[in-house]
Amino acid sequence: MIVAELKPFDEIMAMLAGSRKVLVLGCGSCVTVCLSGGQKQAEELASLIRLRSQQTGMDITVDVDCITRQCDKEFFDNFKFDPRGYDAVVSLACGVGVGFMSREMPDLRILPGLNTTFYGANTAPGEWKEFCHGCGDCVLAWTGGICPIARCSKSLINGTCGGTNGGKCEVKPEMDCAWLLIYQRLRELGKLDEYRKIRPARDWRKDRGSGVRRLSRQELSQIDEEPRQ
Amino acid sequence: MNVGRGNLCYNSVALREINMAHSDLTSRDVASLANPAGLMENQYAPCRWACPVHADVRTYIQLVAEGRFAESVDVIRNRLAFACVCGRVCHHPCEKNCRRQDVDEAVAIRELKRFVAEKVGSSGCTVSRPETQNKARVAIVGSGPAGMSAALELARKGYRPTVFEKHHLAGGIPMTAIPKYRLPRDVLQMDVDWIVAHGVEVVTGAEIGKERTLPSLLKDGFAAVILATGLASSRMLPLPNINHPRVYPVLDFLRELAFDRQPAIGSDVLVVGGGNVAMDAARSAVRLGARRVRAVCLENEQEMPAWEWERTEALEEGVTFIHRRGPVEVVTDGGSIRALRTRGVKSVFDADKRFNPQYDDSDIQDLECDTVVFAIGQAPDFAFTHDSGLEMDSRGRLAFNPLTQQTSMPNIFACGEIVTPPGSVVEACASGVRVAAAVDMHLQTGSIRFNDALPEKIGTIPAVTAGKVLKFQRQAVDIAPANERVAGWSEVDHNLTEEAALGEARRCMGCGGGAEVMVDKCAACMTCVRVCPFGIPKVTDVARIDSALCQSCGICIAECPAGAIISRSLPVGDVQMRTRHAVELLPAGRKIVAYIGGFKASAADWVGQSESVEGVAKVYLASTTRLAVSDMLHALTLADGVVVVGCGQGLDRYPQSAGRTSLRVDHARRLLQSAGFNANAVQISLAAHEGLAGVNEAIRQAISQMSQP
Numbered sequence: 001m002i003v004a005e006l007k008p009f010d011e012i013m014a015m016l017a018g019s020r021k022v023l024v025l026g027c028g029s030c031v032t033v034c035l036s037g038g039q040k041q042a043e044e045l046a047s048l049i050r051l052r053s054q055q056t057g058m059d060i061t062v063d064v065d066c067i068t069r070q071c072d073k074e075f076f077d078n079f080k081f082d083p084r085g086y087d088a089v090v091s092l093a094c095g096v097g098v099g100f101m102s103r104e105m106p107d108l109r110i111l112p113g114l115n116t117t118f119y120g121a122n123t124a125p126g127e128w129k130e131f132c133h134g135c136g137d138c139v140l141a142w143t144g145g146i147c148p149i150a151r152c153s154k155s156l157i158n159g160t161c162g163g164t165n166g167g168k169c170e171v172k173p174e175m176d177c178a179w180l181l182i183y184q185r186l187r188e189l190g191k192l193d194e195y196r197k198i199r200p201a202r203d204w205r206k207d208r209g210s211g212v213r214r215l216s217r218q219e220l221s222q223i224d225e226e227p228r229q
Numbered sequence: 230m231n232v233g234r235g236n237l238c239y240n241s242v243a244l245r246e247i248n249m250a251h252s253d254l255t256s257r258d259v260a261s262l263a264n265p266a267g268l269m270e271n272q273y274a275p276c277r278w279a280c281p282v283h284a285d286v287r288t289y290i291q292l293v294a295e296g297r298f299a300e301s302v303d304v305i306r307n308r309l310a311f312a313c314v315c316g317r318v319c320h321h322p323c324e325k326n327c328r329r330q331d332v333d334e335a336v337a338i339r340e341l342k343r344f345v346a347e348k349v350g351s352s353g354c355t356v357s358r359p360e361t362q363n364k365a366r367v368a369i370v371g372s373g374p375a376g377m378s379a380a381l382e383l384a385r386k387g388y389r390p391t392v393f394e395k396h397h398l399a400g401g402i403p404m405t406a407i408p409k410y411r412l413p414r415d416v417l418q419m420d421v422d423w424i425v426a427h428g429v430e431v432v433t434g435a436e437i438g439k440e441r442t443l444p445s446l447l448k449d450g451f452a453a454v455i456l457a458t459g460l461a462s463s464r465m466l467p468l469p470n471i472n473h474p475r476v477y478p479v480l481d482f483l484r485e486l487a488f489d490r491q492p493a494i495g496s497d498v499l500v501v502g503g504g505n506v507a508m509d510a511a512r513s514a515v516r517l518g519a520r521r522v523r524a525v526c527l528e529n530e531q532e533m534p535a536w537e538w539e540r541t542e543a544l545e546e547g548v549t550f551i552h553r554r555g556p557v558e559v560v561t562d563g564g565s566i567r568a569l570r571t572r573g574v575k576s577v578f579d580a581d582k583r584f585n586p587q588y589d590d591s592d593i594q595d596l597e598c599d600t601v602v603f604a605i606g607q608a609p610d611f612a613f614t615h616d617s618g619l620e621m622d623s624r625g626r627l628a629f630n631p632l633t634q635q636t637s638m639p640n641i642f643a644c645g646e647i648v649t650p651p652g653s654v655v656e657a658c659a660s661g662v663r664v665a666a667a668v669d670m671h672l673q674t675g676s677i678r679f680n681d682a683l684p685e686k687i688g689t690i691p692a693v694t695a696g697k698v699l700k701f702q703r704q705a706v707d708i709a710p711a712n713e714r715v716a717g718w719s720e721v722d723h724n725l726t727e728e729a730a731l732g733e734a735r736r737c738m739g740c741g742g743g744a745e746v747m748v749d750k751c752a753a754c755m756t757c758v759r760v761c762p763f764g765i766p767k768v769t770d771v772a773r774i775d776s777a778l779c780q781s782c783g784i785c786i787a788e789c790p791a792g793a794i795i796s797r798s799l800p801v802g803d804v805q806m807r808t809r810h811a812v813e814l815l816p817a818g819r820k821i822v823a824y825i826g827g828f829k830a831s832a833a834d835w836v837g838q839s840e841s842v843e844g845v846a847k848v849y850l851a852s853t854t855r856l857a858v859s860d861m862l863h864a865l866t867l868a869d870g871v872v873v874v875g876c877g878q879g880l881d882r883y884p885q886s887a888g889r890t891s892l893r894v895d896h897a898r899r900l901l902q903s904a905g906f907n908a909n910a911v912q913i914s915l916a917a918h919e920g921l922a923g924v925n926e927a928i929r930q931a932i933s934q935m936s937q938p
Binding site: 006008009010028029032033034035038039040041043044047048050051052054055066068122125 | 749750752753754755756759760789790791792793857858859862863865866900901903904905906
């Protein structure tokens with residue numbers, strides 16, 4: 001799941017400079033699940049914008065809407081407030097939603113209300129942790145299910161660097177050394193032979209190295225055949 | 230300034246048919262509803278399901294809990310004409326089915342009904358007459374609960390009902406046979422007055438079969454006649470000397486008392502019978518000054534049909550019981566009664582549990598007495614049907630079609646105990662409501678077809694859930710000591726105090742009025758699963774909250790990030806609507822919104838009639854568990870500050886209330902701080918359980934802290 005968190009409020013207000021009519025648009029998928037961009041959070045942000053507007057005399061009108069996903073245009077049929085009537089739309093979707101809405105509705109100012117942070121999972125009530133980096137070339141089979149790309153500061157693939165320190169990372173001392181975790185996990189699994197194998201250099205083109213990544217499912221491509229008369 | 234909840238239009242259930250049990254609720258469905266309360270019409274809590282008139286118990290109890298007494302009575306009277314009478318004498322099947330029994334004890338529903346109905350009286354609750362009452366005239370014979378309920382329903386439908394009562398006072402058995410110590414006459418009169426106010430004409434002293442007959446009523450322009458004469462005569466036995474003037478049929482005995490004509494009795498009274506009416510007679514005889522009052526019945530202690538409490542109170546008042554004996558002869562001596570000769574009873578019921586007493590004629594015993602009251606059952610009196618053309622069945626009963634409520638003549642209907650098994654007041658009321666519907670169908674369409682199917686009943690609470698519900702002791706009703714009771718005819722048990730009534734009403738778990746998921750909005754985020762203190766939500770495809778289990782705390786509703794959960798018993802956006810309304814009523818100047826957990830608050834607090842703090846709009850909530858962060862921030866857009874006054878730890882009606890409320894306030898303050906606002910504009914105090922003075926003081930303190938950096 002994509003995890004995101006609210007941008008600093010002042011940054012949002014700076015984006016809204018000059019806007020008189022604003023729609024705060026929640027997204028009912030990942031960002032709802034991580035309690036950052038659902039209907040409720042949209043309402044909360046709307047209240048904060050109204051408060052600032054009242055305090056500074058900016059006279060901003062704010063409405064709130066939320067659709068199932070901002071990254072599928074069929075859901076755009078479900079707007080209760082038509083985004084075209086607004087000076088700006090503060091999208092509480094992840095960057096995907098913001099980018100896609102901007103592409104599909106090029107006349108509108110779609111502004112990001114969130115910072116999209118990571119692919120993560122819930123680890124305790126109210127806590128989400130990064131588990132995947134979306135590198136395009138999964139290695140979890142031989143790392144005991146612990147991702148060194150996402151969880152090692154240097155995304156190393158052949159064990160710890162010299163900066164591991166009592167099981168912690170030299171980059172961020174409160175962070176566990178991913179490779180120590182991998183080592184311990186593989187030992188529990190009786191798979192330390194995997195650890196001993198030397199892995200060749202990764203093909204980072206599968207990450208972001210060769211531009212925008214695509215998924216193409218040809219079996220679902222558009223059929224233009226005319227219906228038989 | 231503080232306000233109660235807005236008008237929830239509890240009674241108007243104009244909504245699409247949404248069968249919650251078998252289809253998913255969507256946001257579109259909710260948008261089509263005037264009020265989610267309509268959802269509950271498709272599923273009854275066990276109390277409502279068991280009630281013969283299906284009064285919306287949960288709603289009226291909830292309204293009591295909020296101090297909205299007149300509205301509560303309106304909800305009761307929507308279904309039950311005799312709210313005051315039933316508050317005193319109902320056999321309350323609602324309580325026997327109350328799910329609170331799985332936790333501790335049933336909610337004292339009847340006592341709450343009594344409290345609220347008598348507090349509001351006949352004048353305080355709404356009389357809603359149709360704009361025009363120009364439909365047909367309908368005659369009702371008998372002014373008891375069945376007849377008056379039928380008359381009320383017909384008046385509500387625009388008919389012109391006239392009730393004929395043979396006695397000089399209306400009310401039927403509650404008037405003539407329920408002793409005043411159980412049902413004071415002014416209480417009964419409240420119901421009668423309220424019914425009459427709907428345009429019901431009551432003609433008293435009018436015994437049908439004498440000057441007026443059934444055929445003459447039809448000739449006089451009544452389009453239909455409803456027979457609601459009940460069981461007006463006492464069953465007697467053909468025993469020697471049964472017609473002695475000191476042998477009373479029980480209804481005659483009680484009626485004399487009812488009309489303040491002291492029946493002549495001796496000092497040694499024997500009541501024959503083991504039912505509730507026998508208890509009434511025996512306890513009345515004690516009050517008349519009899520030196521010794523005994524009740525003799527065929528049944529043993531376990532078999533006798535009187536309610537346990539009635540028997541206990543009779544015992545306390547000095548009545549003694551002689552079991553397993555049946556009357557044979559009233560023995561007289563020189564014109565006076567000397568004894569009742571009795572024989573032993575071997576068994577009362579046969580193997581099929583049918584009443585079939587077997588006697589031991591070798592066991593004869595004379596029970597000394599000078600007065601005998603026979604309370605062995607009642608029977609209908611069909612004198613008024615002579616020459617009417619009405620047919621009787623082979624067992625001498627009125628020929629009657631229970632499917633249509635009609636007798637052998639299509640425009641003569643019947644209801645109540647004349648055609649139903651003997652029952653209680655509320656059952657007679659239900660029968661009256663039904664016959665009114667039958668008459669209406671007959672007169673409007675010529676055909677009568679009932680759909681008697683009920684909505685489904687909410688099931689039982691599993692032990693694991695019941696174990697998580699906080700226990701609160703049932704409020705005991707104060708009963709006068711026996712020596713005070715027998716000294717006169719004043720009521721024996723006292724009404725709940727207002728404080729006790731509110732406490733009792735707040736024990737109601739609001740079964741089925743809790744959370745409901747709009748499936749199209751749910752993101753299956755697990756938040757409800759993680760925050761519910763009762764462990765009720767489950768996520769299969771989306772979150773599913775079993776309304777039979779939900780305890781209505783509202784925590785999940787407040788926490789759901791998708792806004793996908795609604796309360797079935799509150800309008801969507803209830804808190805924000807009430808806040809807006811409350812703030813609008815504040816004078817100009819600094820405005821503060823106070824959200825207060827109302828578990829311990831008084832009725833005056835709830836309805837905005839108690840002392841407040843200047844510039845503070847108070848919004849009382851069943852619990853602060855229902856207050857979301859978005860509600861607090863919304864309030865700040867309308868006012869200068871928000872004070873959340875929750876109950877202290879373990880002192881609210883719901884578990885985790887104090888902790889959950891505190892976490893939310895912290896979150897609201899963090900959001901404000903991160904956005905550069907004064908986080909102190911939102912304050913929390915856990916003093917709601919301390920009463921009004923404590924709450925007001927907490928609000929003042931909180932306000933003083935708002936301006937601090």
